[in-house]
Amino acid sequence: MTTDPTSTSAWSKLQGLTENFEPDFRKRFAEDPQRADRYTLSAGDLYVDLSKNFVDEDILDWLVQLSEEVGLAERRAAMFAGEHINVTEDRAVLHTALRRPATDTLVVDGQDVIKDVHEVLDRIYAFANKVRSGEWTGVTGKKIETVVNIGIGGSDLGPVMAYEALKPYVDLEARFISNIDPTDVGETLKGVDPETVLFIVASKTFTTLETLTNAKACRSWLLNGLEDRGISADGAVSKHFIAVSTNLEKVAEFGIDPDNAFGFWNWVGGRYSVDSAVGTALVLAIGPERFTEFLEGFHAMDQHFLDAPARENVPLLMGLLNVLYVNFFGAGSHAVLPYSQYLHRFPAYLQQLTMESNGKSVRWDGSPVTTKTGEVFWGEPGTNGQHAFYQLIHQGTQLIPADFVAFANPEFPLTDGDTDQHELFLGNFFAQTKALALGKTAEEVRAEGTPEAIVSARVFAGNKPTTSIMAPDLTPSVLGQLIALYEHITFVQGIVWGIDSFDQWGVELGKQMANDLGPAIAGDPAALAAQDPSTKGLIAYYRANRR
Ligand code: F6P
Numbered sequence: 001m002t003t004d005p006t007s008t009s010a011w012s013k014l015q016g017l018t019e020n021f022e023p024d025f026r027k028r029f030a031e032d033p034q035r036a037d038r039y040t041l042s043a044g045d046l047y048v049d050l051s052k053n054f055v056d057e058d059i060l061d062w063l064v065q066l067s068e069e070v071g072l073a074e075r076r077a078a079m080f081a082g083e084h085i086n087v088t089e090d091r092a093v094l095h096t097a098l099r100r101p102a103t104d105t106l107v108v109d110g111q112d113v114i115k116d117v118h119e120v121l122d123r124i125y126a127f128a129n130k131v132r133s134g135e136w137t138g139v140t141g142k143k144i145e146t147v148v149n150i151g152i153g154g155s156d157l158g159p160v161m162a163y164e165a166l167k168p169y170v171d172l173e174a175r176f177i178s179n180i181d182p183t184d185v186g187e188t189l190k191g192v193d194p195e196t197v198l199f200i201v202a203s204k205t206f207t208t209l210e211t212l213t214n215a216k217a218c219r220s221w222l223l224n225g226l227e228d229r230g231i232s233a234d235g236a237v238s239k240h241f242i243a244v245s246t247n248l249e250k251v252a253e254f255g256i257d258p259d260n261a262f263g264f265w266n267w268v269g270g271r272y273s274v275d276s277a278v279g280t281a282l283v284l285a286i287g288p289e290r291f292t293e294f295l296e297g298f299h300a301m302d303q304h305f306l307d308a309p310a311r312e313n314v315p316l317l318m319g320l321l322n323v324l325y326v327n328f329f330g331a332g333s334h335a336v337l338p339y340s341q342y343l344h345r346f347p348a349y350l351q352q353l354t355m356e357s358n359g360k361s362v363r364w365d366g367s368p369v370t371t372k373t374g375e376v377f378w379g380e381p382g383t384n385g386q387h388a389f390y391q392l393i394h395q396g397t398q399l400i401p402a403d404f405v406a407f408a409n410p411e412f413p414l415t416d417g418d419t420d421q422h423e424l425f426l427g428n429f430f431a432q433t434k435a436l437a438l439g440k441t442a443e444e445v446r447a448e449g450t451p452e453a454i455v456s457a458r459v460f461a462g463n464k465p466t467t468s469i470m471a472p473d474l475t476p477s478v479l480g481q482l483i484a485l486y487e488h489i490t491f492v493q494g495i496v497w498g499i500d501s502f503d504q505w506g507v508e509l510g511k512q513m514a515n516d517l518g519p520a521i522a523g524d525p526a527a528l529a530a531q532d533p534s535t536k537g538l539i540a541y542y543r544a545n546r547r
Pocket residue numbers: 152153154155202203204205206207208211270271356504507
């Protein structure tokens with residue numbers, strides 16, 4: 001079932017091709033005027049320039065060959081068909097079914113999942129229309145003015161990222177509570193009116209400590225707030241709380257009316273769930289029509305991933321390039337640098353998507369992996385990042401491939417005299433990818449009259465790999481395309497490495513220990529005595545210093 005990538009002929013070939021590889025972008029662009037055209041692809045509305053990567057025809061051919069030797073096309077077909085490719089949890093992986101049109105059919109484990117998806121979507125849309133029109137009110141009859149999503153991980157990162165990205169389309173305010181740090185509830189609820197708030201408790205399992213604790217805190221805040229105004233709390237929870245979960249029994253136990261609960265299925269991974277009922281906060285904020293466009297964007301990228309020939313297939317090639325950098329050039333991290341303030345949570349969102357998926361050290365069959373897996377994803381919007389960490393990308397000793405994302409049209413076209421602010425902004429994006437690729441030679445530095453002693457400090461080696469992604473505008477559809485692009489990039493890497501990208505056992509131990517530590521933190525002498533010396537010391541420090 002699993003082919004060890006290092007045993008393939010493509011792997012050996014790539015080792016040979018990359019051993020003494022000279023990226024020399026100056027020479028490559030000079031000698032091959034077609035390079036930019038040849039390696040610039042399109043996928044949906046995205047223009048994707050791969051030409052500033054460590055690629056030539058041989059490397060691309062052998063990367064594609066690698067994907068063939070590990071059986072990528074078969075695994076991709078298996079995922080889209082609903083086979084249980086999440087082997088450690090024995091589950092299908094069907095986020096792609098969440099965005100298929102209602103006219104499609106896909107029977108998985110005896111159930112038409114597309115029908116199920118659209119039944120829930122229709123209920124969410126009907127509910128959202130009622131809230132947005134004012135037909136649905138709080139317990140005192142007032143229109144809902146603020147939606148507060150309570151969730152964590154995949155039940156938070158996707159909705160908050162997409163909400164921030166699509167701010168221009170928002171006409172109902174949403175806020176997000178995730179951290180169990182009580183300041184998150186406290187700060188987020190500042191200025192919120194208990195009579196006009198709608199809480200969404202979003203949890204796939206409905207057992208997550210942070211979310212349930214925060215949900216209870218919000219329920220108390222609501223009831224106390226109403227009581228302080230002399231308003232009876234009767235029926236308040238059902239008017240002010242809804243839930244999103246795969247565990248509808250637990251939702252009912254919490255006291256949320258099952259009519260106000262929107263389900264999804266165990267074949268939707270948390271980090272792949274923003275386009276399921278987990279996106280309800282977004283539907284409320286931007287409305288069903290815009291959310292439908294968002295889903296259509298995902299679907300367009302799914303179709304591209306399924307249908308585009310390998311050498312034109314953007315998620316396939318970007319995933320293979322990531323493998324190239326990690327396994328053949330020793331990259332340990334990958335920067336994602338959006339030149340769009342609206343995408344300021346995109347790198348954080350991608351951290352869960354990529355690192356929870358591919359941070360694995362055993363293969364599907366339980367044997368140890370044979371290669372490095374799962375690079376660190378990180379980033380900040382440009383130009384802020386330029387003034388913080390770009391120095392290390394330009395002149396540090398580590399190779400950090402970077403994806404730049406930018407849009408041709410600004411939401412706020414500011415001009416001051418002759419200065420078009422968006423052009424200044426884009427100029428920085430173009431300049432950074434150019435500087436990273438082409439660098440600056442000692443001769444060029446000297447020609448500026450730089451004293452010899454500091455010439456070397458001012459030389460830019462260049463030859464830093466980047467991918468540039470552009471689209472005309474950051475619309476709901478384009479955002480869907482971008483998210484699906486990275487979902488499929490992550491999938492491609494996982495398939496090459498032979499790992500299960502859809503489980504997350506690595507986060508369980510700490511969660512379990514946090515629960516078990518309760519008695520020790522509360523001061524139980526036996527529980528405290530059972531701890532290791534460092535944990536004992538930390539708890540003792542806390543207990544001695546708390547007020
Ligand atoms: O952090 C582990 C995790 O299971 C994530 O995969 C998930 O997105 C998050 O916790 C939240 O889980 P839930 O939606 O079940 O509350």
